[in-house]
Amino acid sequence: MASSTPGLAQRLETYRPSKKALGWCCVLSVIATIVVGFSWGGWTTSDTALAMANKAADNARATLAAEICTAQFHRNPDAAAQLTALNKLDNWDRGDFIRKGGWANLPGLKEPVSGSADLCAQQLVAKL
Secondary structure, three states: OOOOOOOHHHHHOOOOHHHHHHHHHHHHHHHHHHHHHHHHOOOOHHHHHHHHHHHHHHHHHHHHHHHHHHHHHHHHHHHHHHHHHHHHOOHHHHHHHHHHHOOOOOOOOOOOOHHHHHHHHHHHHHOO
């Protein structure tokens, strides 16, 4: 006994969507693409990308300054005694110790690069 209702394939073949339905499909597709792109696709706005680039530059600057700081620290004649004193301090006081000693100041700059003294202290204590 044959069924008189058409099957899914036949209904899809004869379906003709209206312009309104096509328009809504396009709008929803654009919204879905934007949501997926920003959520999981790794897209960012220009402000977010700029903030990420500035943070990376600041970290690179601090890392370079910390390397120079450790070299200046080790050139000090009493570096071993200073390193022992540094190791006895609490973590939050070590950056101040490095700043007060003048090792974090780069040649030509009056103030140390932000974050470099703390990073320098971490590197010095880690090499013990």
